[in-house]
Amino acid sequence: MNIRYTADELAFRDEVRAFVRQSLPADIATSVRLGKHLNKEQHQRWQRILSTKGWYAANWPVEHGGTGWTVVQKHIFQEECAALGAPRLISFGVNMVAPVIIKFGTEQQKACYLPRILSGEDWWCQGYSEPGAGSDLASLKTRAVRDGEHYVVNGQKTWTTLGQYANRIFCLVRTDTDARPQQGISFLLIDMDSPGISVRPIITLDGEHEVNEVFFDNVRVPVQNRIGEENRGWTCAKYLLTHERTGQAGIGTSKAALAHLKQVAAQETCDGRPLIEDPLLRAQIADIEMQLMAIEMSTLRILAAAQAGGVPGAESSILKIKGSEIRQAISHLMRKVLGPHALPFVEAELNPAFAGEPRHADYSSAPASEYFNLRKLSIYGGSNEIQKNIIAKMMLEL
Amino acid sequence: MNIRYTADELAFRDEVRAFVRQSLPADIATSVRLGKHLNKEQHQRWQRILSTKGWYAANWPVEHGGTGWTVVQKHIFQEECAALGAPRLISFGVNMVAPVIIKFGTEQQKACYLPRILSGEDWWCQGYSEPGAGSDLASLKTRAVRDGEHYVVNGQKTWTTLGQYANRIFCLVRTDTDARPQQGISFLLIDMDSPGISVRPIITLDGEHEVNEVFFDNVRVPVQNRIGEENRGWTCAKYLLTHERTGQAGIGTSKAALAHLKQVAAQETCDGRPLIEDPLLRAQIADIEMQLMAIEMSTLRILAAAQAGGVPGAESSILKIKGSEIRQAISHLMRKVLGPHALPFVEAELNPAFAGEPRHADYSSAPASEYFNLRKLSIYGGSNEIQKNIIAKMMLEL
């Protein structure tokens, strides 16, 4: 047994590290570290940098412009980027719809969509959740009725992340209402500028506009925009849900957040001493760091199995639960370390372009907002309760 | 509003305190404080002391030899006794079967049994649980078949606490197998020396003989030993379950244990300093003490409502859950404070009569055993999971 990366993998890691350190624009790194709300331009700029390097579509096969990396390399890339403060890639295009198109799409669809994702021309969003459905994805109600060479789509999607930036949306729609819930669903690609689509912002408790409702009012979608067979969309959805789930734990992100927490705790004081020297706080940080080490080891074990051809099962659910708990715990401590300075809510300071004097310190503007925003981690993508149901069913057969 | 006791109640508390301080035999107090296994003689001696004072049957009406105390006085008495290190009264006779006899028994039954409980002549045990039943009390299988003026009882009871000391047992038995589970049950009083009864010890993980299995093999029980009507035993059982549930939280016991923990932590050292000065340990103790304060206040609120004639509902379940968690948390810390000295398992040292040199200190013999023994707190009397079911059903109507 050996928990260390191979020499090749270490060399790869160093290459990634060097590249990211050199290429990640300072304004973007700062925005990420301080928890500011990244804007569209920043996301696109970082995507372009990776795309130019040929590293944007890390998970694609080489023939479509991907990297051809091993499972471990993909992991190293993802975690190094996160740990060095790069923004999380907006995955809806490159890591969600693209793998589905590659797996189930026609040659024409591949030729049409993949290059536009690579180049950043298309910004995709996801039309899965519906009001009243929550974790019960298969209960969706948005209908698509065939009308010649089109589907006519009516209904509503919700929690559509960054839908306000998107020019395309991939949707699960019901094409057969008589079938059992998980059947009769189709997977459609829809242009956001189609007549009949409207987008309404959902403002979350932290004041952020990150998610949206998307309404479909007699939206006509060409049949050729369907991926896979009619009524077999659940297959695509399931493929997407199980595709590349090793990044669930968000270890790199948590590492970066923990490092930042320590820095801030070394600057904030209580009783004339840096807070990092407070035994109770220090113990809480140590506890989290050790938990993080544990899920990192668990992740490596799953990776090694995946490298050898295994398909990660409900272990991903464990990582998702623990990963979200750890990330939330860090954001909780970050808020606490700031004491009263966590209270001010000055939205202007959350803008990456903010150039004024910060209220208390540059690091104190965002943590409370971020803490509330991150409540989502245990809710979306299958709530932690749903994940435990999955563990009980799949791993324990209860 | 006023959280303090009245002057009369304070005077009563002082009276109890003075009496207990003066009358509680030192060997018994020491055995309780150090977590030794009290023997039958010690239990009986303390009962006799209380009985002589007229304070043994605190919950009975005056006409049967009780105290006539108010709800608050009963609480004060119970908590003061516990906080001062008196042993918990073995409640099966005085506080369990007696109230049922007083409420549902015939005059003859009252005259027969109550004085013998008061005098300590009878030691009662409880025949409720059965193997395979656990928290599902109503699924009991022990049968009583009418044969003239007798019932013939066959079956098995388990978890019978201190059954080895008892000369009588009160039992729930099934007298009608066709009825729905909670019907067809009768409440029988049985002499332990009846032919056909045998008792088998159950040794628990801490090596203690505290509980037993009781087997009934064609045991003949006079019909006149039935309390209440045939097939209506569930009424007695329910009455008993809801009777006097304010002591559930065991606040006095936890206070005594916490005080003892602090004393031990002041004697044990780490890095040349008393452990009580360790910030992390101290914080854990402080946390528990504050939680204990909270359930004490909750108890007082329930008491005040009961004093005004209210019947405590599922609030008792909250107290039971929190009370057991706190008591278990104290026993966990006590074990930890001892460090390696918690490991030795010298059963002789747990005997109140042990007169030798203790292994490390007199306080170090029992805590690990006690920690394991106290796992029972969240299991018996309706596990904490069952208590939450009750809260969800009764208070939340979910």
Place this chain on the structure above:
Amino acid sequence: MDFNLTEEQQMLQDTVARLVREQYGFEAREGFYRSEVGFSTAFWQQLSELGLTAVPFDEALGGFGGGCVDNLVIMTELGRGLCLEPFLHSQIFGGGLLQQLANPDQQQTLLPQVVSGELQLAVAFEEPQSHYRLNDVACRAEAVEGGWRISGRKSVVIGGDSADRILVSARTFGEQRDDSGISLFVLDPAAEGVSRSGYPCIDGPRAFDLLLEKVFVPSGAMLGEEGQALGALRYQQGRAIAAQCAEALGSMEEVFSLTLDYLKTRKQFGRPIGEFQVLQHRMADICSELEQARSMAIMAACVADEPDSDDRSRRLTAAKYIVARAARFVAEQAIQLHGGIGMTWEYSLSHHAKRLVMLSHQFGDDDHHLGVYAQLMQTA
């Protein structure tokens, strides 16, 4: 022992509850939040007209003579409505300091307007480095002819840009963290050298930071004895803590009721989600936390008026600790039980959640009070 409200307290409760219900619907609150002062001046006016702003003050000083149980009643209802007015900071904390420390002259000139609610107070005690420690005062007041010149910074003073007077702690002698040497001054924010920059807090109310550059205050502006303000600050912060526990209680009760409703009505996988045992038990946990918090809020109210003692300090610290823990648990779990909808700005629940979590950033969070209790704890 008595856990009932008196008839008068019951009436007080009904009055405030009705007022909040009628004036403080969630949409109305959003309007107050967006307004320049950040709360409803009309609502404040009504509190004043109904004599509620006078509740926490002695009758001898023109007040209603209410105690901390009356404060409990009021704050619980204000908490239930997520009200943004500075009742706690102006009437209970600031007003309490004034009442405890003011000399006859100050009583005459200041108190009547405070009692009536015309003049609002804010208490400036946090500094950039102090992290909840009232004794950590770097702000300094230098004796000058006819008064004092104060210089320093105060952080996150709750009470908005609208506070008419600011009670500022400043050091007149001693080292930065000495207990003695701290004095309290009544500051007119219009004075020269005062820079006040306001902002909303993430849980709703407005606050401000204060930069004081050689601000002159006359001798008569000192509250209480020179250098001896710490005791009063601590004592009155204790009363404020009791009031804050009540506020949290009201908010938690509302969250509890919204969440229980949601569990009963929201369906998933074909049945009300309240039928799932895991969610039932979570709700039972919430219920248990709420019950402990309620007990501690009541206890805090009952002891906050007692003379200063270690027992009072321990109980108030314990109340703050238990309530802060409960509040965070209830807030987080209520969001979790709601799912995404619990995170939206347009649903009152999310604002309650923010309030419940962020209350712990005033007067010390649970870690702070755990440390305080650990020090005060009896060990023998």
Place this chain on the structure above:
Amino acid sequence: MDFNLTEEQQMLQDTVARLVREQYGFEAREGFYRSEVGFSTAFWQQLSELGLTAVPFDEALGGFGGGCVDNLVIMTELGRGLCLEPFLHSQIFGGGLLQQLANPDQQQTLLPQVVSGELQLAVAFEEPQSHYRLNDVACRAEAVEGGWRISGRKSVVIGGDSADRILVSARTFGEQRDDSGISLFVLDPAAEGVSRSGYPCIDGPRAFDLLLEKVFVPSGAMLGEEGQALGALRYQQGRAIAAQCAEALGSMEEVFSLTLDYLKTRKQFGRPIGEFQVLQHRMADICSELEQARSMAIMAACVADEPDSDDRSRRLTAAKYIVARAARFVAEQAIQLHGGIGMTWEYSLSHHAKRLVMLSHQFGDDDHHLGVYAQLMQTA
């Protein structure tokens, strides 16, 4: 990265697993526990004959040349069977110290018998006041003609009355808690002035307390350099910690499997209790804890043979911490899920639970290691 056992390790695992399965049924274990030595000398004999006692030793010294991953394999299976033999303390901890520190003479006279299992070791490092701190050594060795005289007390030395040699830490210079000045001696328990009083520990194995009254040991009995033993003690305790994590892992796996079985077969309220969602989620939590513990036990095995470094120390401390927490959680919850039956002496589960909880009382509990990690943690 490689998480597979080699073919040899796989064979080792099969061998130990079969041996434990065949020899160490629960009833047999009870017999071993009740016996005078407190374990099975026959089983030890078999370990010896199969060469397993030699696994942790260098080939050059007559060992099998196994590393900590081999120890992981063995200890996991011994943990699964709740075995009582002093493999960890004698072969891994004591043996490791001997191998690291012995001079050629000591290698010749002692090591072969230790490797073969004929001579068992125990390491006496805890004292009445030391609470897991290896540097807190009050036991003193005074230089005398031809050797040393040792006086002092050692507490809870695991390894039973049967240990043939005891490695004792004693201070030859310095203050009680100094890092330097600690020396290690090979003590013959039959020496004059040695009082050894044995007893079972609550989790099964036997231990003893040691009273040393001017016990003479010859110069040749000192292991390693005078006053410099602390480094080796820490290093080898790290290897022992890795082995203990493996032992806990085996025990947890067994508990997990017993509990899962129980949930599937035990019925209440008319259905298998494993259908209750709350118990399903609890089991999922157990599964998650077990998974983290497994990862950390593997990590510990992989780093324990590395040269001493802060990274190694951090990882071993973290492993101990995570495994201790998981072990307690799994033990407590397994009992809770079983109900009363999980608390009975006659069911193996309860003994696993005791072992899992009490393992944390050797080499430092979770609080101890939390403190250690907090000190070692990188903060910039």
